[in-house]
Amino acid sequence: MFRRNCMVCNSSDMKEIINLGLHNFADTFLRKEDLEEPEKLYPLICDLCMSCGQVQLRAVTDPKERYMGHDYSYTSSNSKFSRKHWEEFANTIISRLSLNPGKLVVEAGSNDGFLTKQFLLRGNKVLGVDPSDYMAKLAEKEGVKTIVGLFNKETARKILSEHGKAGLVIANNVFNHSNEPLEFARAAAEILEDNGTFVYEMPYWYISVKDEKFDQIYHEHVSYFTVKSSAAITERAGMYIHDAEVVDYHGGSLRIYAKLKEGNEEHCEKALKMINDEEREGLFRVERYNELMSSVINKRNRFMEEVHHIKNNGGKIIGVGAAAKGNTMLTYYNLNSGILDFVTDSSPHKQGKYTPATRVPITGDEIFSKYEKPHALILSWNISEQIKAILQKINPNIQFITPWKEHNL
Secondary structure (H helix, E strand, O other): OEOOOOOOOOOOOEEEEEEEEEEOOOOOOEOHHHHHOOOOOEEEEEEEEOOOOOEEEOEOOOHHHHHHOOOOOOOOOOOHHHHHHHHHHHHHHHHHHOOOOOOEEEEEOOOOOHHHHHHHHOOOEEEEEEOOHHHHHHHHHOOOOEEEOOOOHHHHHHHHHHHOOEEEEEEEOOHHHOOOHHHHHHHHHHHEEEEEEEEEEEEOHHHHHHOOOHHHOOOOOOEEOOHHHHHHHHHHOOEEEEEEEEEOOOOOEEEEEEEEOOOOOOOOHHHHHHHHHHHHHOOOOHHHHHHHHHHHHHHHHHHHHHHHHHHHOOOOEEEEOOOHHHHHHHHHHOOOOOOOOEEEOOOOOOOOOEOOOOOOEEEOHHHHHHOOOOEEEEOOHHHHHHHHHHHHHHOOOOEEEOOOOOOOO
16 A cells, blocks of 8 residues: 555655665564564655655555564663663753653653653653553563553543643654654644643654665654654644754754644744755755665665675675664665674664564674674664774674775776
């Protein structure tokens, strides 16, 4: 099933801008017994709304299959870098919004509850909402009460009935996962107090395009937000952009602060300036994406020449970081188990499993100690320097390769 209309403004003026072929769910890692079963693959195509600037996936996938079909493996506390970011997030939000202790904080897509717990530790009442029963159980163990389900109007009514209105609603790296983003935004608005704030954060499309990081596209990410599309969606949900900023997470994330409209409030000057920057970058022109795809294909071809040269000479290649974005790259480059020997990850929720579609076994970083001069392909490029420091302690002879540079023939 394909989307033909914009999920924000319902326009039918949609143009294809990116096509990465057939992909499985990037955050669904396979158990050994799953290898005997066929996988569902869907076209990974992005369309641009020529009316409001929304960028969205064309293929419609079932969120229950994305998050409940297998034990969802991503945890928000999966690294020291992530934990530090979410601790700083809680401190920043409480200070900037003057959020009083005792105010209700609702996190949509609360995952293992790590961020929600930061507000609990700082004196707030908290409630998580997450579709994964597996993640909800992890959060409950940390004392974070969690509703298992999608964040939507029905969930909003349940929250209002049982908990009342919230001073803060958070949706980090989850608003872009919604099949119904407008309903999601309206649900957030519905449970906000009059002076409450809806804060959401996700990889910034402007940076992804500018830096040609196509691997942040995958089926779990249904929408790809800009400030322009954020303005369109908040307006339709009865809110306005109170503040906007870019933060150093996932290689550069957009953080939006939205408040309920009481009158004729306009989007803040900072947001308007960022929209101008997006237009100058060409984010709402099809020609810009034609250039992007040409460059992506060229880099893939050149990098694969290097990979085949290594393999033809008996080299070992190990991917590092079993991340969703890594799976997009592995699938698009066709770096399967015949080319990659392993993918490593620090998360016990991923070790012992296999990457989707490419089916590469996942293990810990210690595997690098077993080879004399292995090659490392860092898939979690946003924390590459931290990863390199760790790996070089395990094996100082590791040779690093990357698909993100220009390759010479």
